[in-house]
Amino acid sequence: MNLSESFWENKYKTNKIGWDLGEVSPPLKTYFNQLTNKELKILIPGGGNSYEAEYLFNLGFKNVYVVDLAKSALTNIKERIPNFPDEQLILGNFFDLENEFDLIIEQTFFCAINPELRKKYASKMNDLLKSKGKLVGLLFDAKLNEDHPPFGGNKEEYISYFKEYFSIETMEKCYNSYHNRDEMELFVKFLKK
Template sequence: MDLHTLVLDLRSRSARVTAADAQGVVTVDLDAAACERVAQAAQPLFDWAHGRVPASSRTPRDATLVAFEVDALNRTLRLGYIAERSPISGAPLPSSGSPQTSPGTAMAQSQSGRPSQPGEPTALTWTEGDYGTLQVLLREAARTALREVRPRKSEPAELSYDARWEYLYQHGGDGWELARTPPPLARYLSTQLALSRGQHVLVVGAGRGHEALLLARQAQAVGAHVVAIDIAPTAVKTVQEAATQERLAETLHVVESDLFLRPETGPLAAASYDLIVEHCCFCAIEPSRRDEYVAQIARLLRPGGRFIGLFYCHSYPGGPPFGASIDEIKGRLGKDFVIDYEEVPADSVLSRVAQEWLIDAHCR
């Protein structure tokens, strides 16, 4: 899921989450317990606001941060604080009556200027937060909020590898779905890629095809060709339907296959592509197959072929998505690829801030 907005208010123990997935955009009001979990995950922001983390603060020194509104799509953040530091400062959640009895209450004025009435939430003063600087402090809150909206379900243990991916698609286990191309990849592919006539592009683990469709629009304009491969029939069908709807079916060829196969002919034949694009495919496959994955990407590319990837480099336990460090991926790529450009994007979706690695490499 892609978090669009998160509004948290400790005074009322309320949190509202708006997020998107393949089904569309949903807005959910979390219950008090879920709100508390999100507030705990947002503790780095509260620590920063209350001066426990050395960084310049736009929250006045004697104020207590009790609310925030983050709009991750528009990259804005508003901080709501009560005007005087109260005993609740730093606590993830005040008990429901505490803001009214805190020293902050005596000072608080509602927006109309009158003092807050008993039982009425303490009035807030709002200030703009610097989204670019503070986004990393909100990552875990965003991730927690998404998990509250769409809890991760366990899947049957007896499923085969490919059946498992299809099961995830069919039973709402596709928590990775952003319903769009991730911003760093959309930016990079739109500004740093100029396909030319006759070129062949492959998108591996294409999922619902956001990157494949973006590339196919560009390819169609110049006479290039795109192949999207995925092991899950539901994903393949979704991309095929989207390609047909956008009149891209002649440019975008969608293949249901295990990308590890090594046939002599067809879409997985050696040296078939000028460019391969990946997003969240490396992190999806079994870690024990990572070298095999890199070797297969190198095999599928023509000599000197280009590999553009946005890797999800997290350190959470379990998976998929399985964690990996930039150093690990770099080490595995080193034998077959030269990295021409790399960045830790500043425009990742909020729940993956500082955990993505964008590369543009070529095959040795």
């Protein structure tokens, strides 16, 4: 299962981006609205068209970074937000990143990677977060595809990946999911140990 740069680029070029809501995800919007520290250094991995990055940027968060394998996705962000800093749109593999962040936002990235990489994902999140950093976002709580993204999972499985590195502050059924994801999402807030 090769989920390569060309795999994702082709998804954007052919507009096969069913995960793309065309707007900021409601649970994340609610979370962002209560953040007060505009200096937070925030990463959105596998961000795609990242309406989340746009929303945060427009709220005054200027240290927002997006990493994605698909150049088209990053170009789409730049076209929507011309003054978004180029150096904060990173074309590359999340697992190759070397930086530190206060907050990392999970939005359809975890379910897009090969499930064999999930332990590595948890470890890499730990590496990328500063002391007391947070990983916040949404994980699918549903059985989805087995041979192509999105890949599903459940709470027990997820805890097994993250408990080594994080205190699990919140991991509960989402009450305000986007309508086509009702009853399928967990809102998670993990604090780096």
